[in-house]
Amino acid sequence: MSAKTSRTTPAPVLAVVSHPVADFAAWRKAYDSAEPIRAKAGVTGAEIFQDPGDPGKVTVIHRFASVAAAQGFLGDPALKDAMMQGGVTAVPSVTLAVSAG
Numbered sequence: 001m002s003a004k005t006s007r008t009t010p011a012p013v014l015a016v017v018s019h020p021v022a023d024f025a026a027w028r029k030a031y032d033s034a035e036p037i038r039a040k041a042g043v044t045g046a047e048i049f050q051d052p053g054d055p056g057k058v059t060v061i062h063r064f065a066s067v068a069a070a071q072g073f074l075g076d077p078a079l080k081d082a083m084m085q086g087g088v089t090a091v092p093s094v095t096l097a098v099s100a101g
Helices: 026-035 033-043 066-072 079-087
Strands: 003-005 013-020 045-051 056-065 093-098
Touching: 026 045, 026 056, 026 079, 033 066, 033 079, 045 079, 056 066, 066 093
Parallel strands: none
Antiparallel strands: 003 045, 013 056, 013 093, 045 056
């Protein structure tokens, strides 16, 4: 599995987002240019994964200090616009998880 990591800091809340993209390179460019959206939302870390059999299937893990921060990020219209510009081709699957430790 190909994993690409940006800044990663342990945080008590994860948002795991999976979705297909039309073209990974184009999506990655749009993802990278959306850094201000992530910074505004308080994302403390992010990791990007691709399906080994289909690089157009992407899973992103974003880390947050709180559930409220994660929900604010996921509900941000700017995020939805960035995803459309990046070529996301279906409604994402989203899982929020809090640290049990």
